[in-house]
Amino acid sequence: xxxxxxxxxxxxxxxxxxxxxxxxxxxxxxxxxxxxxxxxxxxxxxxxxxxxxxxxxxxxxxxxxxxxxxxxxxxxxxxxxxxxxxxxxxxxxxxxxxxxxxxxxxxxxxxxxxxxxxxxxxxxxxxxxxxxxxxxxxxxxxxxxxxxxxxxxxxxxxxxxxxxxxxxxxxxxxxxxxxxxxxxxxxxxxxxxxxxxxxxxxxxxxxxxxxxxxxxxxxxxxxxxxxxxxxxxxxxxxxxxxxxxxxxxxxxxxxxxxxxxxxxxxxxxxxxxxxxxxxxxxxxxxxxxxxxxxxxxxxxxxxxxxxxxxxxxxxxxxxxxxxxxxxxxxxxxxxxxxxxxxxxxxxxxxxxxxxxxxxxxxxxxxxxxxxxxxxxxxxxxxxxxxxxxxxxxxxxxxxxxxxxxxxxxxxxxxxxxxxxxxxxxxxxxxxxxxxxxxxxxxxxxxxxxxxxx
Numbered sequence: 001x002x003x004x005x006x007x008x009x010x011x012x013x014x015x016x017x018x019x020x021x022x023x024x025x026x027x028x029x030x031x032x033x034x035x036x037x038x039x040x041x042x043x044x045x046x047x048x049x050x051x052x053x054x055x056x057x058x059x060x061x062x063x064x065x066x067x068x069x070x071x072x073x074x075x076x077x078x079x080x081x082x083x084x085x086x087x088x089x090x091x092x093x094x095x096x097x098x099x100x101x102x103x104x105x106x107x108x109x110x111x112x113x114x115x116x117x118x119x120x121x122x123x124x125x126x127x128x129x130x131x132x133x134x135x136x137x138x139x140x141x142x143x144x145x146x147x148x149x150x151x152x153x154x155x156x157x158x159x160x161x162x163x164x165x166x167x168x169x170x171x172x173x174x175x176x177x178x179x180x181x182x183x184x185x186x187x188x189x190x191x192x193x194x195x196x197x198x199x200x201x202x203x204x205x206x207x208x209x210x211x212x213x214x215x216x217x218x219x220x221x222x223x224x225x226x227x228x229x230x231x232x233x234x235x236x237x238x239x240x241x242x243x244x245x246x247x248x249x250x251x252x253x254x255x256x257x258x259x260x261x262x263x264x265x266x267x268x269x270x271x272x273x274x275x276x277x278x279x280x281x282x283x284x285x286x287x288x289x290x291x292x293x294x295x296x297x298x299x300x301x302x303x304x305x306x307x308x309x310x311x312x313x314x315x316x317x318x319x320x321x322x323x324x325x326x327x328x329x330x331x332x333x334x335x336x337x338x339x340x341x342x343x344x345x346x347x348x349x350x351x352x353x354x355x356x357x358x359x360x361x362x363x364x365x366x367x368x369x370x371x372x373x374x375x376x377x378x379x380x381x382x383x384x385x386x387x388x389x390x391x392x393x394x395x396x397x398x399x400x401x402x403x404x405x406x407x408x409x410x411x412x413x414x415x416x417x418x419x420x421x422x423x424x425x426x427x428x429x430x431x432x433x434x435x436x437x438x439x440x441x442x443x444x445x446x447x448x449x450x451x452x453x
Contacts, residue, residue, distance in 0.1 A: 002035055006047055014049050018057035026066050026077055033079035037067065103410035104444030108239075108388040109303055110435025115358055116302060117351050121338065128337040137329040140321070141168025141309070142336040148343035149295070149309050157267065158284035159293060165317055167310045170330045172266065172294060173202045175310040179264070179292070180206035182323050183229065190223045190230040194419035196238050196266070199231055212421045219244030222255050229262045234282060235270035239419045239430050241382015241390060243273070249282055256290035262313075266294040269386035271352055272359055288313045297339065299387060299434070300352055307331055307339060359387060365438045366431070366445065373449035387434040390416060392426055397452060399427030405451040411444050 006021045008014055025031040038046065040054040047054075058075055061067045067075050140146065146163035153159040169175035176199060180187070185207035191200055193212035203210050213230070214221050219242055220232045230252070234244035256263050265282040283293040288311065296308040312320055342348050367383060370391070379392035393402055399415050406413050416428035433441055 015056040108432030145340035218248040236386035369445040388432040
């Protein structure tokens with residue numbers, strides 16, 4: 001009869017540890033078919049545990065088919081065909097890639113965490129975290145939040161809608177997926193070239209046909225192809241940062257009307273405009289006839305909140321709702337109620353006003369440091385809005401080399417080339433500044449200059 005040596009550790013129940021030890025021995029073929037296990041009393045004495053502990057472990061192994069019993073004889077290892085088993089991976093074969101050398105991360109998705117109204121949010125979280133939130137939200141989102149979003153876009157962007165047109169999601173990609181499923185795989189979509197790579201990936205994963213549509217100084221150009229839908233970021237084009245002119249907006253709306261097409265307006269970074277008066281959104285100009293409006297709280301509050309929204313034209317609300325009627329909400333009910341309260345109490349508008357001042361100062365520091373540390377051969381693009389700028393590199397410095405040199409001095413910057421579907425002639429670097437302090441921005445750019453100049 002075999003001997004089993006099992007050492008106990010931690011706070012895991014002992015019967016579980018006995019069960020796991022025997023199971024792993026069987027899977028690794030250290031315990032062979034038809035070998036007899038020690039009796040419950042003998043193993044209990046050997047391991048200095050109760051007979052009940054061994055009984056529970058054996059019963060679990062028996063229930064899962066790892067062992068079998070013979071009346072008045074005991075327990076035996078069950079025979080197995082092991083060809084299907086993958087090699088068991090030991091802990092030391094997993095290598096997690098960490099980098100402790102990065103001092104300054106100019107990531108476009110980061111925001112100023114120190115300025116987040118944590119106390120107010122925490123107070124609202126305590127208010128709403130009750131037994132009343134045990135049920136799930138309607139799949140379209142909480143009615144109170146949808147109403148508050150409708151009020152917000154009307155006063156901030158001039159978009160008139162009601163709560164029935166507002167749908168709450170957990171990010172741009174999730175609401176885009178919902179649209180893709182609704183419109184179907186035969187839909188052809190025009191995308192900004194360059195443009196948001198995650199949008200392109202989402203559309204292609206859903207089986208939609210995508211067409212690159214070039215951008216110029218006025219934003220995305222009017223499509224010449226016969227397409228069903230156009231995705232654009234007119235408030236602050238990603239990544240190049242231009243703001244779409246009023247003439248181009250009017251031309252795109254005319255194109256959509258004539259071609260019976262829809263425009264997805266991702267109002268990306270519209271809250272942060274630093275020069276000139278705000279330009280009306282496309283949804284404001286056509287009042288949601290041909291425009292599907294995307295908004296998010298990732299940049300204005302926190303990316304980790306994962307709350308975004310989509311506002312549909314009235315003509316799409318009923319068929320879209322019917323199509324998705326079996327869906328479930330993808331956003332925490334508590335978070336939705338907290339955000340609705342945050343909006344209703346005017347706390348969001350107050351926070352947004354504060355963040356505009358903070359980000360304006362950060363951008364001023366970024367631009368001033370870039371202009372003082374770099375020669376004019378480094379061109380700055382897209383500084384009128386948003387939380388990032390583009391630095392166009394001189395021909396002597398490739399995008400790859402620039403990123404490698406930056407990394408060597410502890411600075412993370414990001415490539416613009418991944419936003420293009422076709423190769424580009426000039427290297428361009430994306431520099432986000434939302435998550436860094438003024439001092440960190442100044443020091444990080446100075447370090448870049450030390451290796452790029």
